[in-house]
């Protein structure tokens with residue numbers, strides 16, 4: 001049973017479930033097979049609130065692989081390629097938007 | 103430097119062992135995330151957008167060279183080769199792996215540093231003037247009192263679960279470099295007419311969602327009564343502070359709601375009951391702590407030695423000297439600010455190599471001591487003037503001699519949306535772009551003292567309310583927008599900035615800041631009138647008219 005705030009989830013387009021990997025905090029996405037991948041391309045993309053809630057509920061069953069799971073928007077290209085749906089998610093995929101000190 | 107004793111070292115080693123066990127149990131699944139999260143936070147471990155972040159306390163901003171060198175080691179071995187110095191005089195590592203955290207913490211604990219109380223609803227790292235003990239005109243070394251508070255507050259059971267986090271800052275110089283008026287408690291050391299040492303006590307300052315300048319609750323508190331008085335404040339807060347609403351839980355809300363007078367009355371009543379109790383400090387107790395601060399064995403030198411006079415023929419050195427070198431209380435010595443704001447780089451970041459250079463230079467020229475200022479720069483507080491030319495050459499070679507301290511490119515910026523899970527908008531790239539616009543040194547020198555502070559959300563880690571120009575990132579329909587305020591300041595005349603007008607987009611910010619600065623250059627009474635004084639004289643209206651007409 002999803003928590004009340006998740007039941008209110010509004011889904012207006014393609015979404016994925018994302019989280020941070022427990023061991024190192026790296027960004028991961030929930031796959032259709034019920035695992036996690038460090039590649040957005042592997043993410044299960046859903047388009048309805050029910051499907052998103054189900055995907056999230058599955059992701060939250062075990063908190064030893066990934067933590068802080070939530071639903072995030074994505075964009076689907078004409079070729080089916082998945083891209084992050086907002087700036088925050090773009091930064092989570094690509095890292096900080098400036099050159100890191102070195 | 104303060105010398106830690108066996109108790110401190112044993113305690114830190116135990117704490118690392120405990121955390122190692124907690125991490126082990128988390129990784130094995132014995133602890134759930136809900137159980138583990140408060141434990142990691144108590145050790146300064148956050149989870150950000152891409153990775154775990156470890157925040158390490160630098161008590162009152164003072165480090166020795168071994169500690170800085172160890173931070174360089176941790177940055178290189180466990181992170182991505184750099185660290186970020188914060189407005190709380192702390193350092194953050196942005197890319198640490200959970201399974202390696204215990205190792206990193208053990209390495210840091212060996213040199214006496216840790217992340218305890220850098221998170222959670224406790225008394226946080228007590229901050230102070232980065233020039234403490236070195237600047238002329240101080241009433242006392244504020245770090246002694248910060249250390250007394252550190253020992254008192256560390257793991258204090260009564261104050262480990264406060265309604266909200268609690269930040270104390272102390273200054274002892276006429277000029278406030280510690281921003282005491284925007285802390286939960288601000289303490290200003292001074293002497294009364296009888297010559298006794300004491301504190302002016304301000305309570306209820308703070309930034310964030312509901313910013314306030316601290317209010318005076320006691321003009322003079324005898325120094326030896328510090329702990330009992332702070333305890334009385336904490337008890338009143340613990341008892342009356344709101345726990346039902348996180349946004350109303352800081353002490354500033356309580357002080358605002360009941361008024362400074364009523365708050366002060368409650369504190370005084372509480373204090374009456376405990377002031378002669380166990381927390382009253384004796385001269386011996388204070389002397390013991392004081393005695394554990396070791397001061398440099400300064401040589402008898404005179405100002406303006408020949409080495410310095412010779413170097414002052416070099417124009418680049420002159421520029422740096424005028425900008426980054428400050429008067430020391432001991433003749434023949436100087437305080438040196440090391441800018442961590444090279445134009446185009448993330449403000450407050452230092453690479454492992456740079457940390458090692460600074461540590462080596464501190465060994466060589468600075469009695470092994472380094473300070474971190476809340477402006478996110480480093481400082482060597484004790485340098486012989488004759489060594490300044492060699493120090494400058496070495497800093498310059500490491501990219502650490504940008505002469506922009508207190509200039510428009512010396513920007514305070516929080517990590518923002520590039521790292522922070524709470525952010526609405528980016529802060530670092532905004533700072534980088536503004537700094538590039540004002541990269542010309544003659545131009546920025548001509549503008550003079552101008553503090554730009556940027557926060558990526560209302561939590562105000564970048565102190566935007568008290569920037570001469572404040573920039574706050576907000577989100578509108580999924581886009582980054584920025585509110586601009588003018589006229590804030592964090593010093594002894596602290597005040598909050600005034601909103602200039604409607605928020606502007608990410609792309610518009612640098613142009614808008616240029617327009618603000620151009621307006622100032624036109625309107626100022628003369629080169630001696632600082633930006634902040636022009637805004638005080640004219641208000642924001644003339645800026646608003648000009649800036650929004652252009653956009």
Ligand code: SF4
Pocket residue numbers: 516517518519522523524525526557558559560561562563564
């Ligand atoms: S001000 Fe906001 S965005 Fe910036 S570091 Fe603090 S919480 Fe994060």
